[in-house]
Amino acid sequence: MMRYPLRFAALSLAAAVALPSSSHAATDLLHEWKLDETSGATAVDAIGAIGGGIGGTSSWTSGKINNGFKTTGSTLGYVNAGNVPVSGSFSLSFWVKPEDASLDWRNMVSKHDGVAGTRSLFVGQSLNDGALRFSLYFDGTNAASIDTPAATVASGSWAFVTATWNEATKVQSLFVDGVLRASATHAGQSFSVSRASNLLFNTNSTNSIAGLGTGSWARFPGTVDDVALWSASLSAGQIKAMNSTSAIPGLTSFDAQSFASVVKAYDTNFASNIGNTRWTRTTGLSIGAGATQKYANGYAMQFDDAGVGVTSLSRISLSFDPQHLNLADTTNTTDNPGVIGADEPAIYLSSHEIDGLVTNSSIGSADIRPGTMNGDVFVMLWLQDMQGADDRAALRTELVGAGGSIYSLLDSSDQKWTQLASVYNGFDTLVRFDDASLVGAINWDFATHTDIVVDRLAVSAVPEPTTAMAVFAITTGAFLRRRRNSQLTTHNETPSSKFEN
CATH class of the missing domain: 2.60.120.200 (Jelly Rolls)
Structure with a gap:
């Protein structure tokens, strides 16, 4: 867990960063x-x-x-x-x-x-x-x-x-x-x-x-x-950010005074050492305000003074049975590109209980038809365990991703998608279709686990960069304050007295 990260230290080099007039620099x-x-x-x-x-x-x-x-x-x-x-x-x-x-x-x-x-x-x-x-x-x-x-x-x-x-x-x-x-x-x-x-x-x-x-x-x-x-x-974005990062294990020992140093690193554009962690400023992270994103070696968080958090994705109307989902057909969908990130051009999310027209929501299917879109297709599933012990691990053997690879949330090699876990509680499974030119399908049959239902479904057609981590240039975590595209990055290393821009 984290303590309170929003102690805003006075600027020691005020001219280093031009702060917007709405910022709470004196807070x-x-x-x-x-x-x-x-x-x-x-x-x-x-x-x-x-x-x-x-x-x-x-x-x-x-x-x-x-x-x-x-x-x-x-x-x-x-x-x-x-x-x-x-x-x-x-x-x-x-x-x-x-x-x-x-x-x-x-x-x-x-x-x-x-x-x-x-x-x-x-x-x-x-x-x-x-x-x-x-x-x-x-x-x-x-x-x-x-x-x-x-x-x-x-x-x-x-x-x-x-x-x-x-x-x-x-x-x-x-x-x-x-x-x-x-x-x-x-x-x-x-x-x-x-x-x-x-x-x-x-x-x-x-x-x-x-x-x-x-x-x-x-x-x-x-x-x-x-x-x-x-x-x-405090702004809504700052409060959301505090709560969003409360589940990050690596921040359990950080208190408000430590985070004053983190914020100072942002304000002055200089690095700051906290224990054996070195915090520097970077750019390029594309997640919503107040959201938390997990990478292979750490976490990143961003918020801004506007307080605009990620609150929704595009939704699929329940006026039709979403068993056949064609990404090229937007008749019953709306498209909000960039809500998850700047490199996600097409994102679709069903409303609550996607198979509400199906009698048994423990059994269902969804065809993934990319139409004219190129690149990989990612499907994110939210499951609910309706009663008894949490046995969603049954998904590993009872979910079929025809033409795709199935990952659990924690084991996923596509870490950039796991930011959804903190914004949309319950997201725990990722299916990746490596070639959008092929028709894929997802089939679930939890006949022996009827208390497990597929609650929501999100689909994104996006070519995954071959050097995704290099694109984001982040290793163990980041913190943005006041402006959406500026972050602080953590590097676990021996502290150095050298300042970095």
Whole structure:
């Protein structure tokens, strides 16, 4: 997992890069409570040196990243970070795993002054149904609240929560797992906390004043990890990027301070050493904002201040049975070239449950007819295991790619396609037809595994470069900030004092 990569260091060579006017060059990570302690009565602030005091009944346990802070909800337990200033634009992010998502009014992170009805902000469970609420108290008394849809969080599962307030646009937003789930505009309002108020994790109050956190309704049963506070409203693309890279094993030891060096390498166009990894700037990566792409030896990620993430591909209408898919026939399709990458000229993706017109979706076929297109054809399959143990490995013996080669996601030699795994959850199989002039077919018959269905299908006709890795010029990973076509590349090597452009 990664920590918070978006600490934007000041430019030491401002003239080295011309930044767009919309960039958040001054944005800074103010505080980060990693909650990695294993004992003691203090939660250390790794950035701002405002440690949180541990109170009540609580424990250190396994977190999303290393350790986390756990409370049962049956008794009062909390981290009290004290009077942490929050004023104007801000972003608050944390990982959370609720024990019971059906409970209402459970405080995950809140800030208040210990007086009933005067909380400054609140993020937590709200309506008995797995929904989350983000409340701002502009006047100290009346709440402006936004709620996510039901089942946004689930019992026993981790979620990445980000609450933002943009003082300039007056927009209040709540993101879960990198996706905007609720927002509202409050014209004429300004957020500023003038009085002393405590920033608390896992409860709403440490005292017994009526209406505050000693009641069971206010105590959160679950685990919170890596709470971070910024002095600006992060963009949708930045938030998506943080969540997108959370599954990259190679970044587990990187924290916000390390990523400040990574961003500085971008800002100044000079290399930066973090441990034994050297970060440099490069160009040429063509993936969507906030997406993660896996190469044979590492990962790459890009985002930009516009916050435009990869949200959809071209879709095939379900008005016909897609058993015979002709890439040359666009009657029932739309074509969005370049959504996956600049070198993908034709991409087609079916809607949910491609064989909705077929009685048994565990059995089906799709003919791949390239028409006049040249080059290789790639077919990407999304499978669902509807019940019981996950036995999608049956695909290896029960899927036939007539004229093509079948790869599992993790074993695929066509690594550039695996970026879809992070953007479209569930993509796990790739079929490559080496010659588009030939008619190929995919047949699946999971008769002995009827709980496995083919959920979605994407087809791309594209000649694969013979030197794909050289074209991208990336080995172990990249990070782009602010502009789509500039990245940072990682090279695992002995650190050097030599700067590289």
